[in-house]
Amino acid sequence: ITTPRGKNRAHTTFQGARNDPDAFAQILTANDTGQYTPDQLDRLRAEYVRDFGEAMGNALFDQEFMCSFESPVLGAVYARELREAEQRIMRVPYDPSKPVHLFWDLGRADKTAIWFAQLAPFEYRVIDYMEGVGKHIGEYIVDLQAKRYVYGDCWLPHDANNELLASKRTVAQQLSDAGFKTRTVPKTSIDTRIEAARLLLPLMYFDGDRCEEGLNALRNYRYRVDEDTKQLSKEPLHDWASHASDAFGYMAVALKEPKKHELKQPKKQILMPGRAPGGYWMG
Numbered sequence: 001i002t003t004p005r006g007k008n009r010a011h012t013t014f015q016g017a018r019n020d021p022d023a024f025a026q027i028l029t030a031n032d033t034g035q036y037t038p039d040q041l042d043r044l045r046a047e048y049v050r051d052f053g054e055a056m057g058n059a060l061f062d063q064e065f066m067c068s069f070e071s072p073v074l075g076a077v078y079a080r081e082l083r084e085a086e087q088r089i090m091r092v093p094y095d096p097s098k099p100v101h102l103f104w105d106l107g108r109a110d111k112t113a114i115w116f117a118q119l120a121p122f123e124y125r126v127i128d129y130m131e132g133v134g135k136h137i138g139e140y141i142v143d144l145q146a147k148r149y150v151y152g153d154c155w156l157p158h159d160a161n162n163e164l165l166a167s168k169r170t171v172a173q174q175l176s177d178a179g180f181k182t183r184t185v186p187k188t189s190i191d192t193r194i195e196a197a198r199l200l201l202p203l204m205y206f207d208g209d210r211c212e213e214g215l216n217a218l219r220n221y222r223y224r225v226d227e228d229t230k231q232l233s234k235e236p237l238h239d240w241a242s243h244a245s246d247a248f249g250y251m252a253v254a255l256k257e258p259k260k261h262e263l264k265q266p267k268k269q270i271l272m273p274g275r276a277p278g279g280y281w282m283g
Contacts (some may be wrong), residue, residue, distance in 0.1 A: 002066060003063070003064060003067070004063050004067055004069045005063070005073055005220065006069065006073040006076070006219050006220060007069050007219060008073075008216055008220045009216065009240075010069075011182050012177065012212075012216065014027075014069075024109060027067045028063065028067070029066045029067050030065040030066065031066075032218070035233070036065075038056070041065065044061065044065065045058065045061045045065075048060050048061040048120075049061075049109065057215040060074060063255070069175075072221060073220050073222050074210040074222070074225050075222040075223040075225045075232050075233075076219065076220070076222045077194060077198060077221045077222060077223065077236055077245070078197065078198065078218055078219070078221065079219075080093065081197075081198055081201040081202070082201070082215075082218060082219055084201075084202065085201055085202070085204065085206070087205045087217065088204065088205045088206060089208045089211075089254065089270075090205065090206075090207070090208055090210070091207060091209070092127050092205050092207035093127070093207075094118075094127050094149060094159070095118055095120075095125070096150065098118045098119065099118070099150055099151060099152025099153075100115075100117070100118055100122065100127065100128075100149040100150060100151050100152060100156060101117050101118070101119070101151075101152045101153045101154075101155065101254075102114055102115070102116060102144070102151060102153070102154045102180075103115045103117065103155045103185075103247050103248070103250050103251035103254060104154070104155065104160070104247055104250070105157060105243045105244070105246040105247035105250060106156070106157055106159075106160060106171060107133070107243055110133065110243065111131050111132070111133050111243035111244075112131065112132055112133075112135065112140065112243070113128045113129075113130075113131045113214070113217075113243040113244040113246070114129070114131070114140070114141045114144075114247065115128075115129055115211075115214060115247050115248060116128035116129065116130070116147075116149065117251060117252050117255075119255075122203070123203050123204070123205060124200065124204045124205070124255065125204075125205050125206055126182050126205065126206045126207065126214075127207050127210060127211075127213055128149075128207065128210045128211065129210060129211045129212075129213055129214035129215075129244070130143060130144075131213060131214075131243065131244060137171050137174045138174070138193050139174065141174070141175070141178045141180075150182060151181075153174055153181055153182075153183050153211065153254075154180040154181060154182045154183065155182075155183050155184070155185050155250060155251065155254040156171060156172055156175070156182055156183070156184055156185065157185055157246075157250060158182075158184055158185060158186065158187040160172045160182070160184060164250050166204065172184070179202065183254070185250045185253050185254050186253065188253055189229065190235055190236070190249070192253070193246070193249025193250065193252060193253055194236075196249065196252035196253050196256055197248055197249050197251075197252040199252070200251075200252040200255060200256075212250070214244045216241075217240070217242075217243070217244035217245055218241070218244065218245055220240075220241040221241045221242065221244075221245035222234055222236060222237060222241070223235075223236055223237070224237050
């Protein structure tokens, strides 16, 4: 029994139960339960509109009293960007000609989250997402190898060289020993990662099926709203949606990192006839 908060896990659970002949699923709106008269509901809707504005007020009323999963999550960090990205959430196949880059957020007692992305001209293709709880790094390595992608850079948070994750070796060491090319995301603030993600989202295409869990987390990544002042908290809530969202922020920062320029090779010296000493000049 729950109240909708956008298309989150409750929505996924409800859809699964509705399609399962052995499960029970039911939606009861305030009209169905009879707990409020029509006049009371009209007054409540008017109060929501007064407090939150017409669009948000109606959306929140529909969420709370009409059990609507379509209403936006109040305080959602990426509400506008994900709404604009809906047309870019589709089937995004794996391209074997391009490496798959990995972007991690590490957790021990809580979640570890990993995004999978391929780079293409003028766009980023997010083809997969994986998360887990209470697993050691070796289990993730087995899961990654089972996907049979050709991997490129494996981007880890700045503290990966300190994080052991159930081993005497650091996460970076364990991944390197397994053949992954590890890189470290520079240490940044949450605000910096959020801003980087907002700038990157318009260039991203997501596989809707394989990234469903990660996308649900991004939709529910939110600032706390003070019930009295209606002001947003300075930092997003740390809850089930944080880990996928942190990994996504690390991805945005990593993809903005300038690539190290390769050392220029010295120009090949070609001996040609000329007036230099010995009858040749060098070019």
